[in-house]
Amino acid sequence: AWDEDESRLYALSDAGALFHLRPHFDNGHLVRAQLLAAFALRDQHGRALEGLRADAEGLDLRHGNNGKTGDSLIAVSFERHPRIVLFKPDGRHVEALRLPADLDDGERYDSPNKSLESLTWLPGTGFLTAPERPLKGAAEGIVSLFALDGRSWHYPLLATPKASLVDMQALPDGG
Numbered sequence: 001a002w003d004e005d006e007s008r009l010y011a012l013s014d015a016g017a018l019f020h021l022r023p024h025f026d027n028g029h030l031v032r033a034q035l036l037a038a039f040a041l042r043d044q045h046g047r048a049l050e051g052l053r054a055d056a057e058g059l060d061l062r063h064g065n066n067g068k069t070g071d072s073l074i075a076v077s078f079e080r081h082p083r084i085v086l087f088k089p090d091g092r093h094v095e096a097l098r099l100p101a102d103l104d105d106g107e108r109y110d111s112p113n114k115s116l117e118s119l120t121w122l123p124g125t126g127f128l129t130a131p132e133r134p135l136k137g138a139a140e141g142i143v144s145l146f147a148l149d150g151r152s153w154h155y156p157l158l159a160t161p162k163a164s165l166v167d168m169q170a171l172p173d174g175g
Helices: none
Strands: 010-011 018-026 029-041 056-062 072-080 084-089 095-097 116-123 126-131 141-145 152-156
Touching: 010 116, 010 126, 084 116
Parallel strands: 056 116
Antiparallel strands: 010 018, 018 029, 056 072, 072 084, 084 095, 116 126, 126 141, 141 152
């Protein structure tokens, strides 16, 4: 996620590490990325996330292009223990967001490692998230995209074996 206000790129490992990078371009091509900092994502008690609770997947940035420095929030979706959490750029826990009932029940997912794979912010809707694979009981090949207020939309996966949804991004025009 690019933070315009801080001039840095945030990247996330699926082991719960948050990286601050500065990309360098030459003639419009990325030639290197300078590591500025790395932080462990932390729980509400300040402890670094470990093991299955650290299975971070989706990443989105809030307040990264509002002309103010120091107010960015990193939103992260997780597998294994499905949840969406807001963090400070140094990995400190800010708030766990409430999931819709269909996503709050870990038994609804195809498997523990196929839960909240993707996350984006959609203007007028808010955070939009989706499991990697269809929820149990859903039509094969159809993943539901969820707003946190419970609204959902159906997204057909490619008709290939084990097709999965692994990322979502909102376009600048809100599409």
